[in-house]
Amino acid sequence: MAGTVVFDLDGTLADTSGDLVGAANACFRARGLGDLLDPVEDALIAFHGGRAMLRAGYGRMDADTLLPPGAEDEDYYRLLDNYADKIAEHTRLYPGVEAALDRLAEAGHRLAVCTNKPEGLAETLLREMGIRDRFAAMIGADTLPVRKPDPRPYQAAVEQAGGQVQRSFLVGDTETDRKTASAAGVKVALIAFGPEGEAISRLAPEALLESFDDLPDLARDWLG
Template sequence: MAGTVVFDLDGTLADTSGDLIAAANACFQARGLGPLLDPVEDALIAFHGGRAMLRAGYGRLPADRLLPPGAEDEDYPRLLVHYGKAIAVHTRLYPGTEAALEQLAAAGHRLAVCTNKPAALAETLLRQLGIRDRFAAMIGADTLPVRKPDPRPYAAAVEAAGGTVARSFLVGDTETDRKTAAAAGVRVALVAFGPEGEALRRLAPEAMLAHFDDLPGLAADWLA
């Protein structure tokens, strides 16, 4: 019997860190600060959102170059503009993503995305990656008045895909996804191929995914 599989986007379906870091660095460079974040070493920061990247960069400034308190509010809209103009330059789907989505759909499962990325940017990215048509629903950070880990965006994604929360589970890559699943009363599979890797086991997810090849079998088990 088919069910619904809900995916996070950044760090789960695709490694978006390079383009996110580039957008933050564009904001820093516009202030004459240079690239304050490294696309490899700071990949994990990128998956915590635009404001987290800005705060991390500002936090590396010497005491004599600290920015005024309103810098984050000024730069965040600029970051989104930079990101929207170059959203899929370095971004790549994780290995096995497309094959797993195809197998899940062939098994009759409904697919949805629930992300804390602004909805318009998420839609653009999914289209540029060529996988938007795989998903029956997409809920972004601003689709509802609340975002993950509140369970309502997750429930909205499941219901918009035509499924029921009771016959669904979440695939994610962060503590936010773990908390979302717990709040929604569903199981979560966290990916071991993102920046945190096996360290996510500390969150005690119901499953860890070493590769997307393992997802169709997990769905068959959990949604049987």
């Protein structure tokens, strides 16, 4: 009996850091602060979301620079607009993603996405990357009133795909994904080729994914 494989999006299926950092830097430039983040050095920050990037940038401002009240909220919505305009300029799928998705589908597994990216942006990005039709379900940050690491978005993704939570697992890249899997009572495979590399093992996932080439065999071992 096949199962369901649920994927995070940013930093898991695709390296979106360049476009995310670009959207944040556009906010900083609009305030005359210049580019406060580096698309390579700050890739890990990008995968923790828009507000994390803004706060990291603010922390690098000159000590005598003051932001007006409500600046973070204003910049967050500006960041989303900036990102929507250039959502796939530098973003690329990680090597082996499409082949792995094909092999999982051929084995009968259901596929879903559960991300903390806003649903509309996630839908757009998956279409731009040409893989939206591979997934039977897509749950974004604002699809439900809660987001990861609350287990309900994960559960909704599995159920929307027609699967059962007890016959599913999560593929992700951050502590949020580790906590989500624990809360949902499922296993998690964390990628070991993202910004953290092998250091992601500190989160004690049930598996470290060295390459997407290894995912179909892992799914066979875990789901049959």
